[in-house]
Amino acid sequence: MTQRLLVRDLMTVGVLTCTPDATVAEIARLLLEHDLEGVIVLDHEGHAVGMVTQRELIGAYQHENPRALTAAAIAARSASLMTHVSSNCATIARS
Numbered sequence: 001m002t003q004r005l006l007v008r009d010l011m012t013v014g015v016l017t018c019t020p021d022a023t024v025a026e027i028a029r030l031l032l033e034h035d036l037e038g039v040i041v042l043d044h045e046g047h048a049v050g051m052v053t054q055r056e057l058i059g060a061y062q063h064e065n066p067r068a069l070t071a072a073a074i075a076a077r078s079a080s081l082m083t084h085v086s087s088n089c090a091t092i093a094r095s
Helices: 024-034 054-060 071-094
Strands: 038-042 048-053
Touching (some): 024 038, 024 071, 038 071, 048 071, 054 071
Antiparallel strands (some): 038 048
16 A cells, blocks of 8 residues: 655754844854754744855855845845745645
8 A cells, every 4th residue: 555645744843944134153153053054044924035055155255244144135045946945835735
């Protein structure tokens, strides 16, 4: 008999997140302390607004003043990807 898997069966619970106003240093500390490749940025209502990966964090240092950057500024580039992922998740959840 084939077992039917639900999305919730495959999801990871307790994913590490940060707020949009988290600084570059705070994000770096999270990634290092938890040995992560990236962190999801949640708005103050708990909605995913982007993601900051190690690669994006390193790229932030090409900015004129990297210490002034926040998670929101870095994640703005990945926001369209998060919209696509959220849309796909909603579609999967309905099936």
